Amino acid sequence: MAEAVVSDVHKKIRAVFEAFDNESNNTVDVREIGTIIYSLGCFPTQADLHDLIAEVEKDHTGYIYLDNFLPVMTKVLLEHKFPPIPEDLLLQAFEVLDKEKKGYLEPEELTKYMTQEGELFSQEEMDEMLTALADRDNNVLYYKDLISQLTIDPDM
Amino acid sequence: MNVLVVKEEDYLSMVMAECYLLLSRFAAIRAALLIQRWYRQYVARLEMRRRCTWNIFQSIEYAGEQDQIKLYNFFGFLMDHFTPASSERNLISHIFRKNEICRDTEWERYFCYKSIEVTDSYTGPHLTFPMTFCGVSKLVEAFKHKQQLHARYVLQLLGETWRLLRILPNISQVTACNKQITICGDLHGHLEDLLLIFYKNGLPSSEKPYVFNGDFVDRGKNSVEILLILFGFLLVYPNDVHLNRGNHEDHIVNLRYGFTKEVLGKYRVHGKKILKLLQNIFSWLPLATVIDNKVLIVHGGISDTTDLDTIARVDRHKYVSALRPPKLTHDAVNGSKTMNNRNRETRGPVDGRRRVCSLSYQSWAPDHSHDLPRRSLHNASVSSQLKWSVEEELKRRRRLAGFDQSYGELKKSDSDSFTESETTETDEWKQIVDVLWSDPMPQNGCIPNEVRGGGCYWGPDVTEEVLGRNNLQLLIRSHECKQDGYEFCHNRRVLTIFSASNYYEVGSNRGAYIRMGPDLVPHFIQYQASTTCRELTLRQSVGWTESSALRALKEQLFVHKSDLISAFQEFDPNNKGVISLRHWASTTERVLNLGLPWRVLRPQLVSSTQCGMVDYQQWIRELSITEPKLEISDNSILETMYKNHANLETIFRIIDTDHSGLISFKEFHQTWELLSSHLKTEISAKAITDLAQSIDFNKDGSIDINEFMEAFRLVDISAHT
Numbered sequence: 001m002a003e004a005v006v007s008d009v010h011k012k013i014r015a016v017f018e019a020f021d022n023e024s025n026n027t028v029d030v031r032e033i034g035t036i037i038y039s040l041g042c043f044p045t046q047a048d049l050h051d052l053i054a055e056v057e058k059d060h061t062g063y064i065y066l067d068n069f070l071p072v073m074t075k076v077l078l079e080h081k082f083p084p085i086p087e088d089l090l091l092q093a094f095e096v097l098d099k100e101k102k103g104y105l106e107p108e109e110l111t112k113y114m115t116q117e118g119e120l121f122s123q124e125e126m127d128e129m130l131t132a133l134a135d136r137d138n139n140v141l142y143y144k145d146l147i148s149q150l151t152i153d154p155d156m
Numbered sequence: 157m158n159v160l161v162v163k164e165e166d167y168l169s170m171v172m173a174e175c176y177l178l179l180s181r182f183a184a185i186r187a188a189l190l191i192q193r194w195y196r197q198y199v200a201r202l203e204m205r206r207r208c209t210w211n212i213f214q215s216i217e218y219a220g221e222q223d224q225i226k227l228y229n230f231f232g233f234l235m236d237h238f239t240p241a242s243s244e245r246n247l248i249s250h251i252f253r254k255n256e257i258c259r260d261t262e263w264e265r266y267f268c269y270k271s272i273e274v275t276d277s278y279t280g281p282h283l284t285f286p287m288t289f290c291g292v293s294k295l296v297e298a299f300k301h302k303q304q305l306h307a308r309y310v311l312q313l314l315g316e317t318w319r320l321l322r323i324l325p326n327i328s329q330v331t332a333c334n335k336q337i338t339i340c341g342d343l344h345g346h347l348e349d350l351l352l353i354f355y356k357n358g359l360p361s362s363e364k365p366y367v368f369n370g371d372f373v374d375r376g377k378n379s380v381e382i383l384l385i386l387f388g389f390l391l392v393y394p395n396d397v398h399l400n401r402g403n404h405e406d407h408i409v410n411l412r413y414g415f416t417k418e419v420l421g422k423y424r425v426h427g428k429k430i431l432k433l434l435q436n437i438f439s440w441l442p443l444a445t446v447i448d449n450k451v452l453i454v455h456g457g458i459s460d461t462t463d464l465d466t467i468a469r470v471d472r473h474k475y476v477s478a479l480r481p482p483k484l485t486h487d488a489v490n491g492s493k494t495m496n497n498r499n500r501e502t503r504g505p506v507d508g509r510r511r512v513c514s515l516s517y518q519s520w521a522p523d524h525s526h527d528l529p530r531r532s533l534h535n536a537s538v539s540s541q542l543k544w545s546v547e548e549e550l551k552r553r554r555r556l557a558g559f560d561q562s563y564g565e566l567k568k569s570d571s572d573s574f575t576e577s578e579t580t581e582t583d584e585w586k587q588i589v590d591v592l593w594s595d596p597m598p599q600n601g602c603i604p605n606e607v608r609g610g611g612c613y614w615g616p617d618v619t620e621e622v623l624g625r626n627n628l629q630l631l632i633r634s635h636e637c638k639q640d641g642y643e644f645c646h647n648r649r650v651l652t653i654f655s656a657s658n659y660y661e662v663g664s665n666r667g668a669y670i671r672m673g674p675d676l677v678p679h680f681i682q683y684q685a686s687t688t689c690r691e692l693t694l695r696q697s698v699g700w701t702e703s704s705a706l707r708a709l710k711e712q713l714f715v716h717k718s719d720l721i722s723a724f725q726e727f728d729p730n731n732k733g734v735i736s737l738r739h740w741a742s743t744t745e746r747v748l749n750l751g752l753p754w755r756v757l758r759p760q761l762v763s764s765t766q767c768g769m770v771d772y773q774q775w776i777r778e779l780s781i782t783e784p785k786l787e788i789s790d791n792s793i794l795e796t797m798y799k800n801h802a803n804l805e806t807i808f809r810i811i812d813t814d815h816s817g818l819i820s821f822k823e824f825h826q827t828w829e830l831l832s833s834h835l836k837t838e839i840s841a842k843a844i845t846d847l848a849q850s851i852d853f854n855k856d857g858s859i860d861i862n863e864f865m866e867a868f869r870l871v872d873i874s875a876h877t
Contacts, residue, residue: 008768011738015755019207023598038200039756043193085194093187096180118188129195150198 009077010070016040017066026066030057033064040073042082046119052076087147094143104140202698208757209698210639212705213660215750216712220802224412225610227803228479230834231810267315267433272308272426283309285316292388293359299381300351307426310384314433317387320394321440327468328398328445330365332672337447339367339670339678341634341641341653342402345376345418348685349656349667350385356681357669360389360397367445369634369653370402370455370592374413376656380422383434401441401472402455403592403610403635407431408477411809412802417862420815428815439473443591446628450676453632457594457650458622459612460602463587470584478588479610595636596650616646623649632670632678641668641682657684661704706760712748713761714779715799719747724772733773740770796831796839797847801865804831808861818858824848 016039020028028036033056034049044052056068076082097113098105107130114121114129121129133141274282281298283291283305295305305313330337338357343350360366368386373379390397403409410416419434420427444467445453452464593611597603600615623631631650637659643652657667668682713720723746725731727739735743740762741754758765762775797804807827812819819827825844832839848859 011755015741015753016204019204019211019753019756025599034196035200035203038197039204043197045189045193046196085190090190090194093190096183096187097191113184113188114192117185119192121192125196125199128199151194 006074006078009074013040013070013073013077014066017069021066027063028066030062030064033057033069037073037076037082040077041084042076043085044082048082084151087151090147090151091144094147098143103144104135104142106140107134110141204756205702206698208753209664209702209705210660211752212709212750212757213664214637215752216708217660219712219750221610222606223803224409224806225479227806227834228408263318263436264315266429267311267318269308269311269315272306272311274306274308278306280304280306281309282306283313285312287313287316287388287391289359289361289392292385292392295388296351296354296359296385299347299378299385304422305384307423307430310380310423310430311426311433313384313387313391314430314437316391318433318437318440320391321437321442322473324394324440324442325468326443326470326472327464328367328400328442329449330367330398330445331448332676333448333674335363335365336671336673337365337367339369339453339632339653339672341369341655341667341669342371342637342659343368343376343382344371344374344404344656344659345379345382345415346656346658346667346685347376347378347381349683350382352667352683352685353655353669356683357671360393362393362396365393365396365398367398367400367447367453369445369453369632370400370441371404371634372399372402373415374404374410375659376414377418379415379418398445399441400445400453400455401438401443401592403478405438405441406477406479407435407438408479412806416809416815420817431815435476436473439476441472443467443470443472443588447672448674448676450628451630451632451672452623452626452628454591455633456590456592456611456635457596457614457633458618458631459586459590459594459614460618460621461586462590462622464626466584466587467591470587472588474581475585475588478585478592593635596633596645596652598645616649619646619649629676630678637665639665641666642670642680651678658686661701662686663698664701702760709752709757709761710779712750713744715795715801716747717776717779718795720744721772721776723747728772734766734769734771737765737768737770740772796835796837800831800835803834805861805865807831808865812861817861819861820858821848824859 016036017026017028020032020036022028030053033053037044037049037052052072053064056064056072058068094105095101097109111126111130115123115126130141133146135142280303281294283295298305338353340350340353358364366389372382372386376382386397386399390399404413404415407416416431419431423430443454444464447453590611593605595605595611595613596619597613597615600617602612602614602618605611605613619631623629629649632653633650634653634655636652636654637656638652638654641654641657644650645652651670653668653670654665655667655669657665659665659667663684663686666682666684668680670678670680672678720743723743724735724740727735727743737755737758741758744754745752754761762770763778764771804827807830808819811823811827825841825848828839828844828847
C-alpha cells in the first residue's frame with residue numbers, strides 16, 4: 001500500500017517536472033523549480049525554497065536533475081511539509097492589514113506591506129498582483145472575494 | 157516621590173505602547189508573509205496552466221503539419237503506383253505538374269491585366285506604376301480601413317513583383333553599417349501586427365531597411381493584404397526590402413491553411429489567376445539574407461548538410477512546392493516499399509546525403525569590401541558577386557534574357573531513367589527543405605523532423621559547425637511561435653523571431669521584431685496587437701487561452717473516440733467501465749500521441765474521479781461535444797469525417813482544379829475513395845452515397861465544398877448553451 005502511494009507521488013512529480021523539461025532530458029532550469037514545487041500544491045516560503053534548491057542543485061549548473069529532485073520532493077509531499085494556507089488564516093492576515101476594517105484594501109496600502117515587509121515583492125510582481133486582483137471599477141482589492149476565488153482545491 | 161510614581165506609570169504605558177506597536181508590526185509582517193506565499197503559489201499555478209496550454213496548442217499544430225505532409229506523400233505514392241490511365245492519377249496529377257514553369261512569354265500573357273475594367277463603382281485605392289512610396293502608403297491606409305484592392309491592380313502589382321524577383325539572387329546580401337536594419341518573423345496574415353510594426357518602427361524606406369523572414373500568408377485573415385503591402389515596398393525599395401521564402405509560401409501548404417480559400421473568397425472572378433501567379437512568385441522568393449557576412453537569416457534553419465554555396469546556386473524557382481523532391485521514380489521501382497519507409501528514405505539522416513564541403517565562405521559571399529554593389533532592376537550583374545562557373549552564369553543570363561533552359565531539362569528528368577541530374581536535384585531539394593522547415597533542438601546531432609514531418613532538427617554542434625565553416629556569428633530564424641516573440645538557443649547563436657502576436661488565441665503570445673545596428677547586436681521590440689487582450693488581467697488571459705486550448709484538445713479526443721474506447725477496454729477486462737488514472741493517462745497519450753502531461757491536465761479534462769479511478773465511459777460521453785448537423789446512419793463514416801476533416805478539405809481543394817469551389821458528384825465519390833485507400837480502411841460506396849444524399853444537392857450534380865465542410869465543422873455544444 002505504502003509503495004503504491006509512493007509510486008503515485010512519483011508520477012505526480014514526474015508529470016509536473018516534464019511540463020517544464022523543455023529539452024526532454026530530465027532536467028529543468030533552476031528558475032522554474034519554484035513554479036514546479038508550488039504547482040504540486042505546496043506553499044513554501046522563499047526561504048524554504050532556497051533551502052530546497054540548495055539541497056537538489058548540487059553542482060550549481062543552473063539545472064536541476066530529476067534524479068536529485070524526485071527523492072527530496074517525494075519526502076516533502078509525503079510529509080506535507082508545506083501545507084496549504086487555510087482560508088480563515090488568510091482572511092485574518094488581510095484583516096490585520098486592513099486597519100480600518102473597510103473590507104477592502106487600497107492598492108497603496110497593500111503595496112506598502114508587500115514591498116516593505118516579509119519576503120518582499122519586486123515592483124514587477126506588485127504591478128502584476130494589482131492588475132490581476134484589483135477590482136476593475138474602483139481599483140481596490142476586495143480580499144474576501146479574492147480568497148474564495150483564488151484558493152482552489154490543492155489537489156490541482 | 158509622587159513625581160517618581162507618575163514617571164514610572166508613564167514609563168510603563170510607554171513600554172506598553174512600544175510593545176503594542178511591535179506586536180502589531182510583527183502581526184503585519186506575518187500577515188504580509190502569508191499573503192506573499194499565497195499569491196506566489198497562485199501565480200505559479202497560473203504559470204503551470206499557461207505552460208500546459210502552450211503545449212496543447214503546439215502539439216496540435218505540429219500534428220496538423222505532419223498530416224499535411226503525410227497526405228502529400230500519399231498523393232506522391234498514388235502518382236508513383238497508379239497507371240497513367242487510372243482516374244485517380246488524372247484527378248491529382250495537376251499538383252505534381254511542376255512544369256507550371258512555362259515560357260516567359262506565356263507568363264506575360266498570364267499577367268495580362270489590361271482586359272480587366274476598373275468600374276466607377278470601385279471605391280478602393282487606385283495604383284499607378286511604377287510604384288512609389290506614396291502609392292504603397294495609400295495601399296497601407298486603404299487596407300487599414302478594410303478596403304480591397306481591385307483585381308486589375310493586384311495582377312499588375314504581382315506582374316511587376318514577378319519581374320523583379322526573377323533577377324534577385326537566392327541569398328540577399330545586406331549591410332547594417334550605416335543604417336539600422338529591422339527584421340520581422342512570421343506574420344501569417346495578421347495584418348494588425350504588420351500595421352503595428354509600421355506604426356512603432358516606421359514604414360520601410362531607403363533609410364529604414366527591412367528583412368521579412370517568410371510565412372507572410374496562411375492562418376490569418378489578411379494574407380492577401382500583407383503580400384500586396386510587402387511586394388509594394390519591395391518594388392519601391394528593391395535594395396532595402398528583403399523577403400525570404402517561408403514554408404508557407406507554397407501552394408500545396410496554402411490549400412490546407414487557408415490562403416487559397418482567402419484568395420478565392422476575396423477575388424471570386426480572378427482568384428484562380430491570382431493564385432496561379434502567386435504560385436510562381438513564391439517559387440522566385442529569395443531563400444536567405446546575410447547581413448554584413450556575419451548574420452544569416454533563413455525561415456526555418458539549417459541541417460548538417462546545409463551548404464550555402466549550393467543554396468546560392470540552385471534554380472530556386474524549380475521548387476514550386478518544397479514539400480516533395482522533384483522526382484521519385486526510383487522509389488516506384490520497388491513497389492513493396494511503404495509510404496513510411498519512403499518518408500524515412502527521402503529525408504533520413506543517412507540516405508541520399510552528399511556532404512559538400514564548401515571551400516570557404518568567401519566563395520559565395522563578397523569579400524569584405526564594405527560597399528556592396530547596389531542591386532539594380534536593370535543590372536544583370538546581380539549575380540556577379542557570386543563567383544559561379546561560367547556555364548552557370550551563362551545559363552542564368554540566358555534565362556534572364558528569356559531563353560528558359562530549365563524547361564528542356566525538366567522534361568528530360570520526366571523520363572524514367574535515373575540520371576545524374578536527378579541526384580543533384582534531390583540534393584538541392586533537401587537543401588531548400590532544410591532551410592524552410594527545420595527547427596533547432598537542444599541535443600547535439602541532426603535528425604529528421606518527424607514532429608512537423610518536414611526538414612530536420614539540428615543541434616548546437618551543427619550550429620557551431622555551419623556558422624564556423626561560413627565565418628558567421630549568428631543565425632536568425634523564425635518558423636516557431638514563441639511566447640515572448642523571440643527566443644535565443646544554442647548558446648545564443650540561434651535566435652528565433654516570430655512577429656504574429658496572439659497566434660494561437662487572443663493572449664497566447666507576444667510578437668516581436670529585431671533592430672540591428674553596425675555592431676550586429678540584436679535589440680528586441682515586443683508587442684501585442686489585440687486591444688481585448690491588453691484589457692484582460694493575467695488570470696483572465698490565462699483562462700481565456702486555456703479554455704480554447706482545452707476545447708481544441710477535446711476535439712482531438714472526440715475524433716479519436718473509438719480508438720480510445722477500445723484502448724481503454726484493454727485495461728478493463730471485466731467491463732466495469734472504469735480504469736485507473738495511470739492507465740487513463742498512458743492510454744490517452746498512446747492513442748493521441750501528442751506528448752502532453754495528461755496527469756496534470758486530468759482535472760481539467762475529467763470532471764470526477766473516484767479513488768483514483770476514471771469512469772471512462774462517462775468521460776467519453778461527456779466528450780461528445782458536437783452534434784451532427786446531418787442525419788447519417790453510418791457512425792463510422794462520421795468519425796472518419798471528423799478525424800480527417802482537414803485532410804478531406806485539402807483533397808477537395810486539390811481536386812477542384814479550376815478553383816470554382818464546386819466539385820462534381822463523381823469527384824466527391826473519388827475523393828472518398830482516395831481518402832479510404834489513404835487510411836487503409838473500407839468505406840462502402842453505399843455509405844458515401846448516403847452521405848451525399850443527406851446533403852440537399854440542388855440536382856445540378858455538383859457539391860459546394862465550403863458549405864459541405866462548414867456543415868461538419870466541430871462545434872462545441874457547451875459553448876452555445
